[in-house]
Amino acid sequence: MTDTIADLINRINNAKSADKDDLSVPYSGIKENILKVLKSEGYIGSFNSDKENSQLIIDLKSASKSFKNIVRYSKPGKRIYVSNHRIPRPKSGFGMVVVSTPLGVLSGDVARKSGVGGEVICEVW
Secondary structure, eight states, X not given: OOOHHHHHHXXXXXXXXXTOSEEEEEOOHHHHHHHHHHHHHTSSOEEEEETTTTEEEEEOTTOSSOOSOEEEOSBTTXXXXXXXXXXXXXXXXXSXXXXXXXXXXXXXXXXXXXXXXXXXXXXEO
């Protein structure tokens, strides 16, 4: 598998559409950082990192916000980098953008306020 972030996004979207309460994905540091942002914004309830078994267990049922879809922006074949002034805002007005910056993985609003740009990973709406 070449795009592990797309795999994470697809698994979350599939579990959400199938009304699953939780799901398990293979562990990686970038996935854990993306999940921290999704948790801080309320789109997932919680997650546990089981480094021994190399798994991340994600709780979807206790999320405070609902989302319709998560869409991948930057891909391994076409990376999308933006400055802090050009970080996209969600098209529907609701949702958020996840950006990988020099300060770590942040939501689009936090990256804008911090004055840093980076790679646009995905949009939640």
